[in-house]
Amino acid sequence: MSQINLDSKIPSGPIEDKWTNHKFDVKLVNPSNRRKFSIVVVGSGLAGASAAASLGEMGYHVQMLTYHDSPRRAHSIAAQGGINGAKNYRNDGDSVHRLFYDTIKGGDYRSREANVHRLAEVSVNIIDQCVAQGVPFAREYGGLLDNRSFGGAQVSRTFYARGQTGQQLLLGAYQALSHQIHLGNVELFHRTEMLDLVTHEGRAVGVVARNLITGAVQSFSGHAVVLATGGYGNVFYLSTNAMNSNASATWRAHRKGALFANPCFTQIHPTCIPAGDEFQSKLTLMSESLRNDGRIWVPTEFGDERSAASIPESERDYYLERRYPAFGNLVPRDVASRASKREVDSGRGVGPLKNGVYLDFAASIDRLGEETVKERYGNLFQMYERITGEDPYKTPMRIYPAVHYTMGGLWVDYNLMSNVPGLYVLGEANFSDHGANRLGASALMQGLSDGYFVLPATIGDYLAPQLGNSALGTDEPVFVEAQSQVQERVKSLLAIKGSRSVDWFHRELGKIVWDNCGMARSKEGLEKALVEIPTLRQEFYNDVNIMGHEETINQSLEKAGRVADFLEFGELMCRDALDREESCGGHFRVEHQTEEGEALRDDDQFAHVSAYEYTGDTAQPVLHTEKLEFESVAVAQRSYK
Amino acid sequence: MQVNLKIWRQSGPDSPGAFHNYEVPNASPDMSFLELMDVLNEDLQTKGEEPIAFDHDCREGICGSCAMMINGRAHGPETGTTTCQLHMRKFADGAHITVEPWRAGAFPVIRDLCVDRSAFDRIIESGGYITAPTGTAPDANLILVPKEVADSAMDAAACIGCGACVAACPNSAAQLFTAAKLSHLNLLPQGQPERYKRTVSMVNEMERWFGSCTNHGECSAACPKEISLDFIAMMNRDYVKAQFKQRRFASQT
Ligand SMILES: Cc1cc2nc3c(=O)[nH]c(=O)nc-3n(C[C@H](O)[C@H](O)[C@H](O)COP(=O)(O)OP(=O)(O)OC[C@H]3O[C@@H](n4cnc5c(N)ncnc54)[C@H](O)[C@@H]3O)c2cc1C
Ligand code: FES
Numbered sequence: 017m018s019q020i021n022l023d024s025k026i027p028s029g030p031i032e033d034k035w036t037n038h039k040f041d042v043k044l045v046n047p048s049n050r051r052k053f054s055i056v057v058v059g060s061g062l063a064g065a066s067a068a069a070s071l072g073e074m075g076y077h078v079q080m081l082t083y084h085d086s087p088r089r090a091h092s093i094a095a096q097g098g099i100n101g102a103k104n105y106r107n108d109g110d111s112v113h114r115l116f117y118d119t120i121k122g123g124d125y126r127s128r129e130a131n132v133h134r135l136a137e138v139s140v141n142i143i144d145q146c147v148a149q150g151v152p153f154a155r156e157y158g159g160l161l162d163n164r165s166f167g168g169a170q171v172s173r174t175f176y177a178r179g180q181t182g183q184q185l186l187l188g189a190y191q192a193l194s195h196q197i198h199l200g201n202v203e204l205f206h207r208t209e210m211l212d213l214v215t216h217e218g219r220a221v222g223v224v225a226r227n228l229i230t231g232a233v234q235s236f237s238g239h240a241v242v243l244a245t246g247g248y249g250n251v252f253y254l255s256t257n258a259m260n261s262n263a264s265a266t267w268r269a270h271r272k273g274a275l276f277a278n279p280c281f282t283q284i285h286p287t288c289i290p291a292g293d294e295f296q297s298k299l300t301l302m303s304e305s306l307r308n309d310g311r312i313w314v315p316t317e318f319g320d321e322r323s324a325a326s327i328p329e330s331e332r333d334y335y336l337e338r339r340y341p342a343f344g345n346l347v348p349r350d351v352a353s354r355a356s357k358r359e360v361d362s363g364r365g366v367g368p369l370k371n372g373v374y375l376d377f378a379a380s381i382d383r384l385g386e387e388t389v390k391e392r393y394g395n396l397f398q399m400y401e402r403i404t405g406e407d408p409y410k411t412p413m414r415i416y417p418a419v420h421y422t423m424g425g426l427w428v429d430y431n432l433m434s435n436v437p438g439l440y441v442l443g444e445a446n447f448s449d450h451g452a453n454r455l456g457a458s459a460l461m462q463g464l465s466d467g468y469f470v471l472p473a474t475i476g477d478y479l480a481p482q483l484g485n486s487a488l489g490t491d492e493p494v495f496v497e498a499q500s501q502v503q504e505r506v507k508s509l510l511a512i513k514g515s516r517s518v519d520w521f522h523r524e525l526g527k528i529v530w531d532n533c534g535m536a537r538s539k540e541g542l543e544k545a546l547v548e549i550p551t552l553r554q555e556f557y558n559d560v561n562i563m564g565h566e567e568t569i570n571q572s573l574e575k576a577g578r579v580a581d582f583l584e585f586g587e588l589m590c591r592d593a594l595d596r597e598e599s600c601g602g603h604f605r606v607e608h609q610t611e612e613g614e615a616l617r618d619d620d621q622f623a624h625v626s627a628y629e630y631t632g633d634t635a636q637p638v639l640h641t642e643k644l645e646f647e648s649v650a651v652a653q654r655s656y657k
Numbered sequence: 658m659q660v661n662l663k664i665w666r667q668s669g670p671d672s673p674g675a676f677h678n679y680e681v682p683n684a685s686p687d688m689s690f691l692e693l694m695d696v697l698n699e700d701l702q703t704k705g706e707e708p709i710a711f712d713h714d715c716r717e718g719i720c721g722s723c724a725m726m727i728n729g730r731a732h733g734p735e736t737g738t739t740t741c742q743l744h745m746r747k748f749a750d751g752a753h754i755t756v757e758p759w760r761a762g763a764f765p766v767i768r769d770l771c772v773d774r775s776a777f778d779r780i781i782e783s784g785g786y787i788t789a790p791t792g793t794a795p796d797a798n799l800i801l802v803p804k805e806v807a808d809s810a811m812d813a814a815a816c817i818g819c820g821a822c823v824a825a826c827p828n829s830a831a832q833l834f835t836a837a838k839l840s841h842l843n844l845l846p847q848g849q850p851e852r853y854k855r856t857v858s859m860v861n862e863m864e865r866w867f868g869s870c871t872n873h874g875e876c877s878a879a880c881p882k883e884i885s886l887d888f889i890a891m892m893n894r895d896y897v898k899a900q901f902k903q904r905r906f907a908s909q910t
Contacts, residue, residue: 293687
């Protein structure tokens with residue numbers, strides 16, 4: 017099997033010229049030939065919607081699948097804080113190079129230089145594109161665009177639309193997509209869930225999907241398949257991801273040969289509302305942008321029972337400002353999260369369950385006035401009030417880290433193609449740009465970079481030589497067989513008729529991975545998880561109970577397939593965490609830390625991408641590595657002091 | 658706390674539906690309305706009954722998936738709040754709560770509390786965009802947008818497309834939804850070239866699916882994002898203008 021050659025296809029030449037030269041070097045499909053090519057795009061988030069719209073505009077025929085009832089509901093809609101762009105509109109020393117550098121450093125030197133540089137270059141075009149579409153970014157009185165700051169940066173390069181940036185960017189992409197649907201260049205299949213990838217002679221030729229209303233299993237064939245299906249944060253059960261976000265599309269592609277890269281790189285976001293009771297179904301993020309004006313603190317005293325208001329200034333520990341004076345409250349997420357965990361673990365946590373720290377706006381309200389604070393963060397404050405019943409204008413918010421984003425994903429080369437020819441992976445679903453830790457406001461940027469600018473430029477290279485070949489018919493044996501396997505799987509899940517709900521299994525899995533593969537990981541814990549997950553999986557196949565049948569909307573059935581895949585994926589994630597004997601970014605192995613408790617990398621052993629190949633046995637994946645070369649940035653221990 | 662639920666069940670688009678009564682004895686005031694539904698669904702499954710289908714995803718009031726008529730009000734008793742953001746502390750212990758899907762001809766029920774809202778997508782497809790193919794844009798700061806204009810455009814653009822406006826309207830009209838998108842785009846300088854064409858296309862498409870507006874204002878009252886009725890006035894004005902405006906001279910104000 018292992019004949020896989022991980023060729024990242026990074027173009028030669030100076031880093032500043034790679035992308036420009038590459039665009040010239042790749043093969044193109046001429047405009048009148050494009051309509052002869054059919055492309056299946058799965059996912060209508062920022063990455064998928066922007067890709068489908070752009071490919072449609074270019075003249076390709078696109079089939080777009082999403083399990084949502086409308087493309088506009090994709091998880092991207094929930095992004096709050098903003099999107100980075102190296103415009104240097106603030107005249108504060110920003111540049112493409114600085115955004116590139118911040119991202120490489122923020123990712124703790126575990127991402128590919130060439131990809132990240134391209135991302136920084138393209139970031140400026142994204143802002144232009146979105147403004148042209150009518151995205152109502154925040155403005156200053158003179159009519160120019162406004163900016164705010166995000167963690168891991170000392171410049172203001174984040175563009176935002178109140179606390180609803182993801183919504184507005186997604187609506188922009190969705191509207192462009194709708195235009196293409198109207199023109200007939202894109203065909204939309206909503207409430208349609210991809211359940212398998214179809215390959216023929218080693219190439220991706222289409223997908224099999226289930227119509228979530230009628231239960232019908234159908235095939236979709238194309239010259240290329242694009243997965244833009246988001247991240248796998250929900251393997252933890254509780255996360256800030258939307259309830260339906262899942263890893264099945266990428267996991268199914270993995271089972272068909274696509275390598276899964278760096279699955280243990282997950283991001284725990286420092287500012288979320290702490291979990292309440294056992295009914296909690298998801299966690300809510302409080303945007304990182306709040307760290308622009310909010311100050312994080314805990315009482316100096318252990319077990320202080322007083323209310324926030326009655327704790328005097330002298331008895332508060334603004335621990336981020338104290339430990340990281342240069343970046344203060346705006347240190348990167350992994351650093352901020354671990355610092356909060358340390359405070360709470362040490363017994364200085366606040367709130368009824370002592371499981372949070374304060375994020376305090378009093379100083380900003382004094383300085384800027386309540387109106388300004390409301391203008392900047394009104395919807396977040398309201399969201400907080402709805403959930404907790406507390407008014408953050410009066411008492412500080414209580415926050416705690418929660419699973420938020422996954423840097424790992426399917427392995428892709430510089431063209432965003434996986435090791436399976438014809439299978440492209442975009443957005444959070446791929447692994448490429450954020451290394452071991454993503455900087456705030458960079459996921460939206462990456463999704464749109466992949467969809468608007470990268471894929472449309474690179475896909476021609478794969479398609480051009482196929483001119484004259486028609487897409488495989490969906491009545492071909494590979495499709496018929498894949499379809500019957502999917503039907504078989506659906507039926508066998510329904511036939512188990514055990515005693516426990518799908519959610520029960522999901523919650524149990526969540527506990528295992530959060531306890532052992534969450535903010536702090538140890539050899540011992542990971543080994544334990546690697547025993548517990550397969551056992552739970554076995555129990556699932558013996559004892560899960562799915563009511564109802566398949567020819568109708570059946571949300572338990574949908575969820576069962578996703579949880580079944582998480583039960584396999586979770587094992588790979590823990591295996592990767594165990595293998596990576598170092599700490600970097602969001603991956604913190606307690607055995608590997610500096611004296612101050614910061615992540616301690618091992619560049620000699622681990623300056624590589626770990627990409628796993630599926631072998632038919634989840635316990636025996638084959639590890640392939642891609643060495644990371646740093647030519648433009650000097651690799652150093654990260655410091656935010 | 659304990660609550661008594663009366664919920665609409667319907668097994669498919671063409672099946673007759675009916676109300677069923679359920680009790681949740683162990684609700685917590687801190688749980689959200691959808692978490693209450695989760696608890697009920699777990700309980701139903703333990704008893705061997707099919708869980709109640711309902712749409713939801715973000716559970717933070719932004720995706721527009723959740724959609725329940727709660728005691729006759731779209732998204733329930735709290736203003737400016739989606740069903741997923743509604744918490745049980747807003748109900749009394751022992752409360753009787755009726756839960757129904759959106760009721761509107763253009764939103765057929767597909768199962769239990771799930772409806773098909775694709776008609777909204779058709780309205781956007783008919784013209785709810787600014788034509789700006791990828792790669793054609795000038796530098797972002799070349800387009801000046803006065804802050805007040807950007808703010809109003811954002812007020813309109815905040816619509817989450819949940820359909821509460823249609824569900825609340827006695828005529829099942831979609832004026833607020835359509836006007837929100839039109840105002841967002843028509844207010845901005847980038848939206849001017851297609852302004853009148855867009856208005857006519859979207860209004861015509863809207864009328865294919867939805868009822869007519871008779872100025873009840875229930876839509877805005879039910880809107881979880883509190884989108885203003887002023888936008889409907891703006892849409893009507895543009896629609897009238899579009900009828901006599903010479904599009905060739907549209908730039909002459
Ligand atoms: C609360 C929150 C706030 C955030 N804020 C920010 C921020 O301020 N700035 C920032 O840069 N990033 C932010 N992020 C991260 C960012 O939103 C996401 O990483 C990004 O939107 C992912 O986009 P995507 O297009 O890759 O995937 P998604 O938006 O997750 O879209 C996935 C799509 O795939 C479809 N799909 C998935 N599987 C299947 C299947 N099997 N069959 C059919 N369709 C399928 C879904 O229907 C959906 O349309 C935030 C994330 C969260 C959770
Ligand atoms: S679930 Fe997204 S708005 Fe309610």
